[in-house]
Amino acid sequence: MENYEKNAIYRLHAEFCQTLSDANRLLIISELSKGEASVNELINHLGLRQSNVSKHLALMRERGLVSTRRGGACIYYSLADKRIxxxxxxLMDVHRDLIEKRHSLSNDIHVFSADKR
Amino acid sequence: MENYEKNAIYRLHAEFCQTLSDANRLLIISELSKGEASVNELINHLGLRQSNVSKHLALMRERGLVSTRRGGACIYYSLADKRIxxxxxxLMDVHRDLIEKRHSLSNDIHVFSADKR
DNA sequence: TGTACATATGAACATATAGTAATATAAAAG
DNA sequence: CTTTTATATTACTATATGTTCATATGTACA
Incomplete structure:
Protein backbone atom coordinates (compact mmCIF):
# COMPACT_ATOMS: atom_id res chain seq x y z
CA MET A 1 0.00 0.00 0.00
CA GLU A 2 2.07 2.86 1.27
CA ASN A 3 5.08 0.77 0.49
CA TYR A 4 4.30 1.22 -3.14
CA GLU A 5 4.02 4.95 -2.69
CA LYS A 6 7.25 5.09 -0.76
CA ASN A 7 9.00 3.32 -3.57
CA ALA A 8 7.67 5.85 -6.04
CA ILE A 9 8.81 8.77 -3.90
CA TYR A 10 12.28 7.36 -3.51
CA ARG A 11 12.50 6.61 -7.20
CA LEU A 12 11.72 10.25 -7.90
CA HIS A 13 14.19 11.47 -5.37
CA ALA A 14 16.85 9.11 -6.66
CA GLU A 15 16.49 10.79 -10.02
CA PHE A 16 16.94 14.14 -8.34
CA CYS A 17 20.13 12.95 -6.67
CA GLN A 18 21.27 11.55 -9.95
CA THR A 19 20.97 15.02 -11.42
CA LEU A 20 23.38 16.19 -8.73
CA SER A 21 25.79 13.33 -9.23
CA ASP A 22 27.96 14.90 -11.88
CA ALA A 23 30.86 17.19 -11.03
CA ASN A 24 30.29 19.48 -13.99
CA ARG A 25 26.63 19.91 -13.13
CA LEU A 26 27.58 20.74 -9.55
CA LEU A 27 30.05 23.30 -10.84
CA ILE A 28 27.35 24.82 -13.01
CA ILE A 29 24.98 24.96 -10.07
CA SER A 30 27.68 26.56 -7.98
CA GLU A 31 28.16 29.22 -10.63
CA LEU A 32 24.44 29.83 -10.87
CA SER A 33 24.21 30.17 -7.12
CA LYS A 34 26.04 33.48 -7.58
CA GLY A 35 23.42 34.69 -10.02
CA GLU A 36 22.12 34.01 -13.47
CA ALA A 37 24.56 33.31 -16.29
CA SER A 38 24.48 32.72 -20.02
CA VAL A 39 25.79 29.53 -21.56
CA ASN A 40 28.83 31.40 -22.80
CA GLU A 41 29.64 32.76 -19.39
CA LEU A 42 29.46 29.28 -17.96
CA ILE A 43 31.68 27.94 -20.70
CA ASN A 44 34.29 30.58 -19.99
CA HIS A 45 34.18 30.21 -16.25
CA LEU A 46 34.28 26.45 -16.26
CA GLY A 47 36.32 25.65 -19.35
CA LEU A 48 33.85 23.12 -20.69
CA ARG A 49 32.65 22.53 -24.25
CA GLN A 50 29.56 24.29 -25.44
CA SER A 51 27.62 21.15 -26.25
CA ASN A 52 28.54 19.72 -22.91
CA VAL A 53 27.30 22.71 -20.95
CA SER A 54 24.17 22.95 -23.06
CA LYS A 55 23.37 19.35 -22.41
CA HIS A 56 23.79 19.61 -18.68
CA LEU A 57 21.63 22.70 -18.62
CA ALA A 58 18.96 21.03 -20.73
CA LEU A 59 18.84 18.12 -18.32
CA MET A 60 18.61 20.37 -15.30
CA ARG A 61 15.91 22.47 -16.92
CA GLU A 62 13.96 19.35 -17.81
CA ARG A 63 14.11 18.35 -14.16
CA GLY A 64 13.17 21.74 -12.83
CA LEU A 65 16.46 22.77 -11.22
CA VAL A 66 17.10 25.74 -13.42
CA SER A 67 14.97 28.20 -15.32
CA THR A 68 15.72 30.30 -18.36
CA ARG A 69 15.22 33.81 -19.61
CA ARG A 70 16.02 35.05 -23.06
CA GLY A 71 17.91 38.34 -23.28
CA GLY A 72 18.81 39.31 -26.81
CA ALA A 73 20.79 36.56 -28.40
CA CYS A 74 21.71 34.99 -25.10
CA ILE A 75 19.78 32.69 -22.85
CA TYR A 76 20.29 33.28 -19.19
CA TYR A 77 20.04 30.38 -16.78
CA SER A 78 19.36 30.65 -13.09
CA LEU A 79 18.65 28.34 -10.20
CA ALA A 80 14.96 27.63 -9.85
CA ASP A 81 15.35 27.75 -6.09
CA LYS A 82 18.25 29.08 -4.05
CA ARG A 83 17.74 26.29 -1.58
CA ILE A 84 19.05 23.82 -4.12
CA LEU A 91 25.07 17.45 2.08
CA MET A 92 28.67 18.37 1.40
CA ASP A 93 29.20 19.17 5.07
CA VAL A 94 27.91 15.77 6.10
CA HIS A 95 30.06 14.17 3.46
CA ARG A 96 33.17 16.03 4.59
CA ASP A 97 32.62 14.83 8.13
CA LEU A 98 32.21 11.26 6.92
CA ILE A 99 35.53 11.47 5.12
CA GLU A 100 37.24 12.99 8.13
CA LYS A 101 35.80 10.38 10.43
CA ARG A 102 37.03 7.68 8.08
CA HIS A 103 40.52 9.10 7.94
CA SER A 104 40.89 9.63 11.65
CA LEU A 105 39.60 6.22 12.59
CA SER A 106 41.04 4.47 9.58
CA ASN A 107 39.91 1.19 10.96
CA ASP A 108 37.84 0.98 7.94
CA ILE A 109 39.31 -0.83 5.04
CA HIS A 110 42.54 -1.50 6.86
CA VAL A 111 40.89 -3.74 9.38
CA PHE A 112 40.19 -5.94 6.45
CA SER A 113 43.57 -6.14 4.83
CA ALA A 114 45.31 -6.33 8.18
CA ASP A 115 43.21 -9.29 9.14
CA LYS A 116 43.84 -11.12 5.94
CA ARG A 117 46.82 -12.90 7.41
CA MET B 1 43.79 29.41 -8.88
CA GLU B 2 41.94 27.19 -6.47
CA ASN B 3 39.87 26.15 -9.41
CA TYR B 4 41.66 22.87 -9.56
CA GLU B 5 40.87 22.15 -5.95
CA LYS B 6 37.26 23.12 -6.41
CA ASN B 7 36.98 20.64 -9.24
CA ALA B 8 38.38 17.91 -7.03
CA ILE B 9 35.94 18.70 -4.25
CA TYR B 10 32.98 18.65 -6.56
CA ARG B 11 34.13 15.44 -8.15
CA LEU B 12 34.20 13.86 -4.72
CA HIS B 13 30.83 15.22 -3.81
CA ALA B 14 29.38 14.11 -7.13
CA GLU B 15 30.39 10.59 -6.22
CA PHE B 16 28.62 10.99 -2.92
CA CYS B 17 25.44 12.13 -4.65
CA GLN B 18 25.81 9.26 -7.04
CA THR B 19 25.71 6.92 -4.09
CA LEU B 20 22.36 8.44 -3.18
CA SER B 21 21.00 8.29 -6.69
CA ASP B 22 19.47 4.85 -6.54
CA ALA B 23 16.00 4.22 -5.18
CA ASN B 24 16.92 0.93 -3.55
CA ARG B 25 19.89 2.46 -1.80
CA LEU B 26 17.67 5.26 -0.53
CA LEU B 27 15.20 2.70 0.75
CA ILE B 28 17.99 0.88 2.54
CA ILE B 29 19.20 4.12 4.08
CA SER B 30 15.67 4.91 5.14
CA GLU B 31 15.45 1.53 6.86
CA LEU B 32 18.79 2.01 8.56
CA SER B 33 17.72 5.42 9.79
CA LYS B 34 15.40 3.53 12.14
CA GLY B 35 18.30 1.55 13.55
CA GLU B 36 20.76 -1.13 12.57
CA ALA B 37 19.62 -4.09 10.52
CA SER B 38 21.01 -7.30 9.16
CA VAL B 39 21.05 -8.06 5.48
CA ASN B 40 18.24 -10.52 5.96
CA GLU B 41 16.06 -8.00 7.73
CA LEU B 42 16.60 -5.56 4.89
CA ILE B 43 15.75 -8.21 2.33
CA ASN B 44 12.51 -9.00 4.11
CA HIS B 45 11.49 -5.41 4.63
CA LEU B 46 12.30 -4.29 1.11
CA GLY B 47 11.63 -7.37 -0.97
CA LEU B 48 14.93 -7.24 -2.81
CA ARG B 49 17.31 -10.04 -3.77
CA GLN B 50 20.06 -10.96 -1.40
CA SER B 51 22.88 -10.24 -3.83
CA ASN B 52 21.32 -6.96 -4.73
CA VAL B 53 21.09 -5.76 -1.14
CA SER B 54 24.59 -7.02 -0.40
CA LYS B 55 25.99 -5.13 -3.34
CA HIS B 56 24.33 -1.87 -2.39
CA LEU B 57 25.55 -2.25 1.16
CA ALA B 58 29.07 -3.02 0.01
CA LEU B 59 29.12 0.12 -2.10
CA MET B 60 27.83 2.26 0.73
CA ARG B 61 30.31 0.78 3.15
CA GLU B 62 33.14 1.39 0.72
CA ARG B 63 32.06 5.01 0.57
CA GLY B 64 31.70 5.41 4.28
CA LEU B 65 27.92 5.78 4.54
CA VAL B 66 27.32 2.68 6.57
CA SER B 67 29.31 0.69 9.07
CA THR B 68 29.08 -2.93 10.08
CA ARG B 69 29.11 -5.03 13.16
CA ARG B 70 29.18 -8.78 13.30
CA GLY B 71 26.77 -10.47 15.66
CA GLY B 72 26.85 -14.23 15.46
CA ALA B 73 26.21 -15.33 11.93
CA CYS B 74 24.63 -12.02 10.97
CA ILE B 75 26.24 -8.78 9.96
CA TYR B 76 24.45 -5.71 11.20
CA TYR B 77 24.59 -2.55 9.15
CA SER B 78 23.96 0.93 10.44
CA LEU B 79 24.24 4.48 9.19
CA ALA B 80 27.69 5.91 9.79
CA ASP B 81 26.10 9.25 10.61
CA LYS B 82 22.47 10.01 11.38
CA ARG B 83 22.81 13.27 9.53
CA ILE B 84 23.00 11.38 6.26
CA LEU B 91 17.04 17.59 -0.13
CA MET B 92 13.73 15.83 -0.59
CA ASP B 93 11.88 18.84 0.78
CA VAL B 94 13.56 21.14 -1.70
CA HIS B 95 12.81 18.68 -4.45
CA ARG B 96 9.16 18.40 -3.49
CA ASP B 97 8.82 22.16 -3.63
CA LEU B 98 10.46 22.25 -7.04
CA ILE B 99 7.95 19.77 -8.35
CA GLU B 100 5.03 21.66 -6.83
CA LYS B 101 6.29 24.93 -8.23
CA ARG B 102 6.59 23.35 -11.63
CA HIS B 103 3.08 21.99 -11.57
CA SER B 104 1.44 25.17 -10.35
CA LEU B 105 3.25 27.54 -12.65
CA SER B 106 3.60 25.23 -15.62
CA ASN B 107 5.17 28.06 -17.56
CA ASP B 108 8.15 25.94 -17.70
CA ILE B 109 8.84 24.85 -21.17
CA HIS B 110 6.14 27.17 -22.46
CA VAL B 111 8.09 30.29 -21.55
CA PHE B 112 10.19 29.45 -24.50
CA SER B 113 7.55 29.36 -27.14
CA ALA B 114 5.58 32.20 -25.55
CA ASP B 115 8.57 34.49 -25.34
CA LYS B 116 9.57 34.43 -28.94
CA ARG B 117 7.82 37.36 -30.42
C1' DT C 1 33.21 -33.28 10.81
C1' DG C 2 29.40 -32.00 8.19
C1' DT C 3 25.21 -29.36 7.44
C1' DA C 4 22.54 -25.21 7.51
C1' DC C 5 22.35 -20.47 7.44
C1' DA C 6 24.03 -15.55 6.44
C1' DT C 7 26.54 -12.81 3.57
C1' DA C 8 29.92 -11.69 -0.10
C1' DT C 9 31.66 -12.00 -4.63
C1' DG C 10 32.19 -12.91 -9.68
C1' DA C 11 30.50 -13.26 -14.37
C1' DA C 12 27.24 -11.85 -17.67
C1' DC C 13 23.92 -8.99 -19.49
C1' DA C 14 21.13 -4.88 -20.50
C1' DT C 15 20.75 -0.19 -19.96
C1' DA C 16 22.18 4.51 -18.84
C1' DT C 17 25.42 8.08 -18.97
C1' DA C 18 28.90 11.72 -20.17
C1' DG C 19 31.59 13.59 -23.62
C1' DT C 20 32.52 15.12 -28.36
C1' DA C 21 32.14 16.65 -33.15
C1' DA C 22 29.02 18.04 -36.44
C1' DT C 23 24.94 20.15 -37.59
C1' DA C 24 20.62 22.77 -36.80
C1' DT C 25 18.04 26.68 -35.11
C1' DA C 26 17.36 31.30 -33.70
C1' DA C 27 18.34 36.04 -32.97
C1' DA C 28 21.26 40.22 -33.99
C1' DA C 29 24.17 42.88 -36.93
C1' DG C 30 25.66 44.48 -41.12
C1' DC D 1 19.43 38.77 -47.49
C1' DT D 2 23.84 37.24 -45.52
C1' DT D 3 26.84 36.69 -41.93
C1' DT D 4 27.86 36.21 -37.21
C1' DT D 5 27.03 34.91 -32.67
C1' DA D 6 24.65 32.06 -29.15
C1' DT D 7 22.51 27.99 -28.08
C1' DA D 8 20.27 23.45 -28.94
C1' DT D 9 20.22 19.00 -30.85
C1' DT D 10 21.80 14.75 -33.00
C1' DA D 11 24.65 10.75 -33.74
C1' DC D 12 28.22 8.29 -31.96
C1' DT D 13 31.53 6.19 -28.75
C1' DA D 14 33.29 4.74 -24.51
C1' DT D 15 32.38 3.76 -20.00
C1' DA D 16 29.60 3.01 -15.81
C1' DT D 17 25.77 1.00 -13.54
C1' DG D 18 22.10 -2.13 -11.61
C1' DT D 19 20.35 -6.62 -11.60
C1' DT D 20 20.54 -11.52 -11.54
C1' DC D 21 22.29 -16.27 -11.15
C1' DA D 22 25.71 -19.09 -9.54
C1' DT D 23 29.19 -19.81 -6.43
C1' DA D 24 32.33 -18.79 -2.59
C1' DT D 25 33.23 -17.60 2.15
C1' DG D 26 32.37 -17.58 6.84
C1' DT D 27 29.96 -18.68 11.16
C1' DA D 28 27.16 -21.61 14.23
C1' DC D 29 25.76 -25.80 15.70
C1' DA D 30 24.38 -30.90 15.73
Whole structure:
Protein backbone atom coordinates (compact mmCIF):
# COMPACT_ATOMS: atom_id res chain seq x y z
CA MET A 1 0.00 0.00 0.00
CA GLU A 2 2.07 2.86 1.27
CA ASN A 3 5.08 0.77 0.49
CA TYR A 4 4.30 1.22 -3.14
CA GLU A 5 4.02 4.95 -2.69
CA LYS A 6 7.25 5.09 -0.76
CA ASN A 7 9.00 3.32 -3.57
CA ALA A 8 7.67 5.85 -6.04
CA ILE A 9 8.81 8.77 -3.90
CA TYR A 10 12.28 7.36 -3.51
CA ARG A 11 12.50 6.61 -7.20
CA LEU A 12 11.72 10.25 -7.90
CA HIS A 13 14.19 11.47 -5.37
CA ALA A 14 16.85 9.11 -6.66
CA GLU A 15 16.49 10.79 -10.02
CA PHE A 16 16.94 14.14 -8.34
CA CYS A 17 20.13 12.95 -6.67
CA GLN A 18 21.27 11.55 -9.95
CA THR A 19 20.97 15.02 -11.42
CA LEU A 20 23.38 16.19 -8.73
CA SER A 21 25.79 13.33 -9.23
CA ASP A 22 27.96 14.90 -11.88
CA ALA A 23 30.86 17.19 -11.03
CA ASN A 24 30.29 19.48 -13.99
CA ARG A 25 26.63 19.91 -13.13
CA LEU A 26 27.58 20.74 -9.55
CA LEU A 27 30.05 23.30 -10.84
CA ILE A 28 27.35 24.82 -13.01
CA ILE A 29 24.98 24.96 -10.07
CA SER A 30 27.68 26.56 -7.98
CA GLU A 31 28.16 29.22 -10.63
CA LEU A 32 24.44 29.83 -10.87
CA SER A 33 24.21 30.17 -7.12
CA LYS A 34 26.04 33.48 -7.58
CA GLY A 35 23.42 34.69 -10.02
CA GLU A 36 22.12 34.01 -13.47
CA ALA A 37 24.56 33.31 -16.29
CA SER A 38 24.48 32.72 -20.02
CA VAL A 39 25.79 29.53 -21.56
CA ASN A 40 28.83 31.40 -22.80
CA GLU A 41 29.64 32.76 -19.39
CA LEU A 42 29.46 29.28 -17.96
CA ILE A 43 31.68 27.94 -20.70
CA ASN A 44 34.29 30.58 -19.99
CA HIS A 45 34.18 30.21 -16.25
CA LEU A 46 34.28 26.45 -16.26
CA GLY A 47 36.32 25.65 -19.35
CA LEU A 48 33.85 23.12 -20.69
CA ARG A 49 32.65 22.53 -24.25
CA GLN A 50 29.56 24.29 -25.44
CA SER A 51 27.62 21.15 -26.25
CA ASN A 52 28.54 19.72 -22.91
CA VAL A 53 27.30 22.71 -20.95
CA SER A 54 24.17 22.95 -23.06
CA LYS A 55 23.37 19.35 -22.41
CA HIS A 56 23.79 19.61 -18.68
CA LEU A 57 21.63 22.70 -18.62
CA ALA A 58 18.96 21.03 -20.73
CA LEU A 59 18.84 18.12 -18.32
CA MET A 60 18.61 20.37 -15.30
CA ARG A 61 15.91 22.47 -16.92
CA GLU A 62 13.96 19.35 -17.81
CA ARG A 63 14.11 18.35 -14.16
CA GLY A 64 13.17 21.74 -12.83
CA LEU A 65 16.46 22.77 -11.22
CA VAL A 66 17.10 25.74 -13.42
CA SER A 67 14.97 28.20 -15.32
CA THR A 68 15.72 30.30 -18.36
CA ARG A 69 15.22 33.81 -19.61
CA ARG A 70 16.02 35.05 -23.06
CA GLY A 71 17.91 38.34 -23.28
CA GLY A 72 18.81 39.31 -26.81
CA ALA A 73 20.79 36.56 -28.40
CA CYS A 74 21.71 34.99 -25.10
CA ILE A 75 19.78 32.69 -22.85
CA TYR A 76 20.29 33.28 -19.19
CA TYR A 77 20.04 30.38 -16.78
CA SER A 78 19.36 30.65 -13.09
CA LEU A 79 18.65 28.34 -10.20
CA ALA A 80 14.96 27.63 -9.85
CA ASP A 81 15.35 27.75 -6.09
CA LYS A 82 18.25 29.08 -4.05
CA ARG A 83 17.74 26.29 -1.58
CA ILE A 84 19.05 23.82 -4.12
CA UNK A 85 22.54 25.07 -3.50
CA UNK A 86 21.99 25.37 0.22
CA UNK A 87 20.87 21.77 0.42
CA UNK A 88 23.90 20.70 -1.56
CA UNK A 89 26.14 22.53 0.87
CA UNK A 90 24.52 20.76 3.80
CA LEU A 91 25.07 17.45 2.08
CA MET A 92 28.67 18.37 1.40
CA ASP A 93 29.20 19.17 5.07
CA VAL A 94 27.91 15.77 6.10
CA HIS A 95 30.06 14.17 3.46
CA ARG A 96 33.17 16.03 4.59
CA ASP A 97 32.62 14.83 8.13
CA LEU A 98 32.21 11.26 6.92
CA ILE A 99 35.53 11.47 5.12
CA GLU A 100 37.24 12.99 8.13
CA LYS A 101 35.80 10.38 10.43
CA ARG A 102 37.03 7.68 8.08
CA HIS A 103 40.52 9.10 7.94
CA SER A 104 40.89 9.63 11.65
CA LEU A 105 39.60 6.22 12.59
CA SER A 106 41.04 4.47 9.58
CA ASN A 107 39.91 1.19 10.96
CA ASP A 108 37.84 0.98 7.94
CA ILE A 109 39.31 -0.83 5.04
CA HIS A 110 42.54 -1.50 6.86
CA VAL A 111 40.89 -3.74 9.38
CA PHE A 112 40.19 -5.94 6.45
CA SER A 113 43.57 -6.14 4.83
CA ALA A 114 45.31 -6.33 8.18
CA ASP A 115 43.21 -9.29 9.14
CA LYS A 116 43.84 -11.12 5.94
CA ARG A 117 46.82 -12.90 7.41
CA MET B 1 43.79 29.41 -8.88
CA GLU B 2 41.94 27.19 -6.47
CA ASN B 3 39.87 26.15 -9.41
CA TYR B 4 41.66 22.87 -9.56
CA GLU B 5 40.87 22.15 -5.95
CA LYS B 6 37.26 23.12 -6.41
CA ASN B 7 36.98 20.64 -9.24
CA ALA B 8 38.38 17.91 -7.03
CA ILE B 9 35.94 18.70 -4.25
CA TYR B 10 32.98 18.65 -6.56
CA ARG B 11 34.13 15.44 -8.15
CA LEU B 12 34.20 13.86 -4.72
CA HIS B 13 30.83 15.22 -3.81
CA ALA B 14 29.38 14.11 -7.13
CA GLU B 15 30.39 10.59 -6.22
CA PHE B 16 28.62 10.99 -2.92
CA CYS B 17 25.44 12.13 -4.65
CA GLN B 18 25.81 9.26 -7.04
CA THR B 19 25.71 6.92 -4.09
CA LEU B 20 22.36 8.44 -3.18
CA SER B 21 21.00 8.29 -6.69
CA ASP B 22 19.47 4.85 -6.54
CA ALA B 23 16.00 4.22 -5.18
CA ASN B 24 16.92 0.93 -3.55
CA ARG B 25 19.89 2.46 -1.80
CA LEU B 26 17.67 5.26 -0.53
CA LEU B 27 15.20 2.70 0.75
CA ILE B 28 17.99 0.88 2.54
CA ILE B 29 19.20 4.12 4.08
CA SER B 30 15.67 4.91 5.14
CA GLU B 31 15.45 1.53 6.86
CA LEU B 32 18.79 2.01 8.56
CA SER B 33 17.72 5.42 9.79
CA LYS B 34 15.40 3.53 12.14
CA GLY B 35 18.30 1.55 13.55
CA GLU B 36 20.76 -1.13 12.57
CA ALA B 37 19.62 -4.09 10.52
CA SER B 38 21.01 -7.30 9.16
CA VAL B 39 21.05 -8.06 5.48
CA ASN B 40 18.24 -10.52 5.96
CA GLU B 41 16.06 -8.00 7.73
CA LEU B 42 16.60 -5.56 4.89
CA ILE B 43 15.75 -8.21 2.33
CA ASN B 44 12.51 -9.00 4.11
CA HIS B 45 11.49 -5.41 4.63
CA LEU B 46 12.30 -4.29 1.11
CA GLY B 47 11.63 -7.37 -0.97
CA LEU B 48 14.93 -7.24 -2.81
CA ARG B 49 17.31 -10.04 -3.77
CA GLN B 50 20.06 -10.96 -1.40
CA SER B 51 22.88 -10.24 -3.83
CA ASN B 52 21.32 -6.96 -4.73
CA VAL B 53 21.09 -5.76 -1.14
CA SER B 54 24.59 -7.02 -0.40
CA LYS B 55 25.99 -5.13 -3.34
CA HIS B 56 24.33 -1.87 -2.39
CA LEU B 57 25.55 -2.25 1.16
CA ALA B 58 29.07 -3.02 0.01
CA LEU B 59 29.12 0.12 -2.10
CA MET B 60 27.83 2.26 0.73
CA ARG B 61 30.31 0.78 3.15
CA GLU B 62 33.14 1.39 0.72
CA ARG B 63 32.06 5.01 0.57
CA GLY B 64 31.70 5.41 4.28
CA LEU B 65 27.92 5.78 4.54
CA VAL B 66 27.32 2.68 6.57
CA SER B 67 29.31 0.69 9.07
CA THR B 68 29.08 -2.93 10.08
CA ARG B 69 29.11 -5.03 13.16
CA ARG B 70 29.18 -8.78 13.30
CA GLY B 71 26.77 -10.47 15.66
CA GLY B 72 26.85 -14.23 15.46
CA ALA B 73 26.21 -15.33 11.93
CA CYS B 74 24.63 -12.02 10.97
CA ILE B 75 26.24 -8.78 9.96
CA TYR B 76 24.45 -5.71 11.20
CA TYR B 77 24.59 -2.55 9.15
CA SER B 78 23.96 0.93 10.44
CA LEU B 79 24.24 4.48 9.19
CA ALA B 80 27.69 5.91 9.79
CA ASP B 81 26.10 9.25 10.61
CA LYS B 82 22.47 10.01 11.38
CA ARG B 83 22.81 13.27 9.53
CA ILE B 84 23.00 11.38 6.26
CA UNK B 85 19.31 10.72 6.42
CA UNK B 86 18.55 14.20 7.72
CA UNK B 87 20.37 15.76 4.81
CA UNK B 88 18.49 13.53 2.41
CA UNK B 89 15.22 14.67 3.93
CA UNK B 90 16.19 18.31 3.47
CA LEU B 91 17.04 17.59 -0.13
CA MET B 92 13.73 15.83 -0.59
CA ASP B 93 11.88 18.84 0.78
CA VAL B 94 13.56 21.14 -1.70
CA HIS B 95 12.81 18.68 -4.45
CA ARG B 96 9.16 18.40 -3.49
CA ASP B 97 8.82 22.16 -3.63
CA LEU B 98 10.46 22.25 -7.04
CA ILE B 99 7.95 19.77 -8.35
CA GLU B 100 5.03 21.66 -6.83
CA LYS B 101 6.29 24.93 -8.23
CA ARG B 102 6.59 23.35 -11.63
CA HIS B 103 3.08 21.99 -11.57
CA SER B 104 1.44 25.17 -10.35
CA LEU B 105 3.25 27.54 -12.65
CA SER B 106 3.60 25.23 -15.62
CA ASN B 107 5.17 28.06 -17.56
CA ASP B 108 8.15 25.94 -17.70
CA ILE B 109 8.84 24.85 -21.17
CA HIS B 110 6.14 27.17 -22.46
CA VAL B 111 8.09 30.29 -21.55
CA PHE B 112 10.19 29.45 -24.50
CA SER B 113 7.55 29.36 -27.14
CA ALA B 114 5.58 32.20 -25.55
CA ASP B 115 8.57 34.49 -25.34
CA LYS B 116 9.57 34.43 -28.94
CA ARG B 117 7.82 37.36 -30.42
C1' DT C 1 33.21 -33.28 10.81
C1' DG C 2 29.40 -32.00 8.19
C1' DT C 3 25.21 -29.36 7.44
C1' DA C 4 22.54 -25.21 7.51
C1' DC C 5 22.35 -20.47 7.44
C1' DA C 6 24.03 -15.55 6.44
C1' DT C 7 26.54 -12.81 3.57
C1' DA C 8 29.92 -11.69 -0.10
C1' DT C 9 31.66 -12.00 -4.63
C1' DG C 10 32.19 -12.91 -9.68
C1' DA C 11 30.50 -13.26 -14.37
C1' DA C 12 27.24 -11.85 -17.67
C1' DC C 13 23.92 -8.99 -19.49
C1' DA C 14 21.13 -4.88 -20.50
C1' DT C 15 20.75 -0.19 -19.96
C1' DA C 16 22.18 4.51 -18.84
C1' DT C 17 25.42 8.08 -18.97
C1' DA C 18 28.90 11.72 -20.17
C1' DG C 19 31.59 13.59 -23.62
C1' DT C 20 32.52 15.12 -28.36
C1' DA C 21 32.14 16.65 -33.15
C1' DA C 22 29.02 18.04 -36.44
C1' DT C 23 24.94 20.15 -37.59
C1' DA C 24 20.62 22.77 -36.80
C1' DT C 25 18.04 26.68 -35.11
C1' DA C 26 17.36 31.30 -33.70
C1' DA C 27 18.34 36.04 -32.97
C1' DA C 28 21.26 40.22 -33.99
C1' DA C 29 24.17 42.88 -36.93
C1' DG C 30 25.66 44.48 -41.12
C1' DC D 1 19.43 38.77 -47.49
C1' DT D 2 23.84 37.24 -45.52
C1' DT D 3 26.84 36.69 -41.93
C1' DT D 4 27.86 36.21 -37.21
C1' DT D 5 27.03 34.91 -32.67
C1' DA D 6 24.65 32.06 -29.15
C1' DT D 7 22.51 27.99 -28.08
C1' DA D 8 20.27 23.45 -28.94
C1' DT D 9 20.22 19.00 -30.85
C1' DT D 10 21.80 14.75 -33.00
C1' DA D 11 24.65 10.75 -33.74
C1' DC D 12 28.22 8.29 -31.96
C1' DT D 13 31.53 6.19 -28.75
C1' DA D 14 33.29 4.74 -24.51
C1' DT D 15 32.38 3.76 -20.00
C1' DA D 16 29.60 3.01 -15.81
C1' DT D 17 25.77 1.00 -13.54
C1' DG D 18 22.10 -2.13 -11.61
C1' DT D 19 20.35 -6.62 -11.60
C1' DT D 20 20.54 -11.52 -11.54
C1' DC D 21 22.29 -16.27 -11.15
C1' DA D 22 25.71 -19.09 -9.54
C1' DT D 23 29.19 -19.81 -6.43
C1' DA D 24 32.33 -18.79 -2.59
C1' DT D 25 33.23 -17.60 2.15
C1' DG D 26 32.37 -17.58 6.84
C1' DT D 27 29.96 -18.68 11.16
C1' DA D 28 27.16 -21.61 14.23
C1' DC D 29 25.76 -25.80 15.70
C1' DA D 30 24.38 -30.90 15.73
Missing amino acids: FEAIRI | FEAIRI
